[in-house]
Amino acid sequence: MASQEVKLLGFWVSPFSIRVEWALKLKGVDYEYIEEDIFNKSSRLLELNPVHKKVPVLVHDGKVMAESFILLEYIDETWKQDPLLLPQDPYERSKARFWARVAEEKLLEYSFTAMCTHGEKKEQALKSAVEAAEKIEEEMKRNNKKFLGGESIGYLDLAMGWIAYWLPVWEEVGSMQIVDPSQFPATTAWSKRFLDHPVIKQNLPPRDKMLVYFHERRKILGGLV
Amino acid sequence: MANSSCSDVKVLGAWPSPFVMRVRIALNIKSVKYEFLEETIGSKSQLLLQSNPVYKKIPVLIHGGKSISESLIIVQYIDEVWSSGPSILPSDPYDRAIERFWAAYVDDKFFPSMQLINTAQGEEKAAKVEQVTEGLVLLEEAFQKSSKGKAFFGGDRIGFLDIALGPMLGWLRAIDKMGGVKLLDEVKTPGLVQWVESFCADGAVKGVIPDIEKLLEILEKMKGN
Numbered sequence: 001m002a003s004q005e006v007k008l009l010g011f012w013v014s015p016f017s018i019r020v021e022w023a024l025k026l027k028g029v030d031y032e033y034i035e036e037d038i039f040n041k042s043s044r045l046l047e048l049n050p051v052h053k054k055v056p057v058l059v060h061d062g063k064v065m066a067e068s069f070i071l072l073e074y075i076d077e078t079w080k081q082d083p084l085l086l087p088q089d090p091y092e093r094s095k096a097r098f099w100a101r102v103a104e105e106k107l108l109e110y111s112f113t114a115m116c117t118h119g120e121k122k123e124q125a126l127k128s129a130v131e132a133a134e135k136i137e138e139e140m141k142r143n144n145k146k147f148l149g150g151e152s153i154g155y156l157d158l159a160m161g162w163i164a165y166w167l168p169v170w171e172e173v174g175s176m177q178i179v180d181p182s183q184f185p186a187t188t189a190w191s192k193r194f195l196d197h198p199v200i201k202q203n204l205p206p207r208d209k210m211l212v213y214f215h216e217r218r219k220i221l222g223g224l225v
Numbered sequence: 226m227a228n229s230s231c232s233d234v235k236v237l238g239a240w241p242s243p244f245v246m247r248v249r250i251a252l253n254i255k256s257v258k259y260e261f262l263e264e265t266i267g268s269k270s271q272l273l274l275q276s277n278p279v280y281k282k283i284p285v286l287i288h289g290g291k292s293i294s295e296s297l298i299i300v301q302y303i304d305e306v307w308s309s310g311p312s313i314l315p316s317d318p319y320d321r322a323i324e325r326f327w328a329a330y331v332d333d334k335f336f337p338s339m340q341l342i343n344t345a346q347g348e349e350k351a352a353k354v355e356q357v358t359e360g361l362v363l364l365e366e367a368f369q370k371s372s373k374g375k376a377f378f379g380g381d382r383i384g385f386l387d388i389a390l391g392p393m394l395g396w397l398r399a400i401d402k403m404g405g406v407k408l409l410d411e412v413k414t415p416g417l418v419q420w421v422e423s424f425c426a427d428g429a430v431k432g433v434i435p436d437i438e439k440l441l442e443i444l445e446k447m448k449g450n
Binding site for chain 1: 279363
């Protein structure tokens with residue numbers, strides 16, 4: 001394959017930029033990683049993603065794209081080698097896209113909110129997070145394969161990967177439990193298999209740094225959320 | 226697959242919903258006959274609760290007994306299943322990423338900013354109008370880049386982003402007619418002003434987006450409440 005210039009703007013602890021890195025690494029695509037300080041945004045980031053001013057941003061041969069789920073699809077469509085991230089069947093594809101959304105819009109939002117808040121706000125968010133986790137657990141049970149993508153890691157595994165690693169950190173920081181292993185056996189088992197994958201294992205931010213980071217975020221956002 | 230019987234394809238929806246309109250337009254583009262099951266506003270049918278238990282929202286596409294939810298996911302499903310019909314998403318991965326990006330923007334940022342704009346008053350209304358106008362200016366830029374001088378975001382024919390945005394602006398056009406605001410401005414967003422006319426006049430769209438008069442009726446009712 002002719003040499004192609006791929007750059008990824010990311011943030012070391014962002015589950016959104018790391019899921020894109022996982023995809024590139026799984027496909028064996030060489031890329032230049034550029035760390036962005038999201039609290040002190042560079043003019044480069046603002047220029048490349050003026051609409052949302054967020055990471056991740058992917059630049060491929062000068063073409064600029066953003067939004068992590070969209071980037072996963074772009075990567076799958078551009079680098080057609082294994083692993084194929086999205087299922088071949090249209091109905092299965094629609095399910096993968098749907099559950100990625102559910103995990104993002106419900107479980108992620110509510111978990112993060114629960115981590116940052118206290119009192120009734122926290123209780124509400126926690127309840128909603130657990131409800132979302134229950135629905136995802138049902139899907140995990142139904143899937144019954146090594147990964148959500150089948151025998152190999154796929155789009156939905158990458159989309160939900162944060163559950164395996166970020167969520168336990170948030171639970172610790174927020175002194176809460178959302179995915180109790182005894183109540184969520186399928187999710188727990190999948191999480192373990194996901195983190196055991198050689199590519200994933202080598203591409204996770206350090207847990208101790210994450211704890212410090214999210215404790216800080218909780219303090220700062222706790223007043224605002 | 227292109228000649229499924231009518232009973233094979235059902236759309237659960239309500240005609241005023243711009244999200245439901247997206248699905249019906251996509252099916253029209255593919256010349257797929259479907260049964261439209263109209264939900265009563267204010268109540269949710271058993272079928273809806275069964276086929277979309279996670280979000281309990283319209284639209285839902287039921288195809289051969291399988292349910293698909295979330296309008297943009299449904300539109301992509303339609304494009305992939307009825308692949309012999311005119312394509313909805315472009316073929317180039319970068320073009321697809323751009324159209325998906327702006328469609329996500331419509332859902333995540335633009336549509337929420339449109340909410341309650343016609344019933345808002347005074348300062349609140351002014352703030353909403355400013356937000357919507359900013360969004361339209363961004364979308365105008367996207368339109369100029371995407372269309373490359375042609376009639377639609379998708380080029381000569383309606384595509385994914387046209388379908389995502391069209392019903393929203395169809396409504397906006399009616400809100401403008403109510404008076405008091407001019408959101409679609411020929412000076413600020415000339416491309417979009419022309420585009421929304423072309424879109425609403427398209428064969429696949431006519432009959433799905435009702436005439437302005439009918440939309441005005443609904444808006445008047447909402448204002449009355």
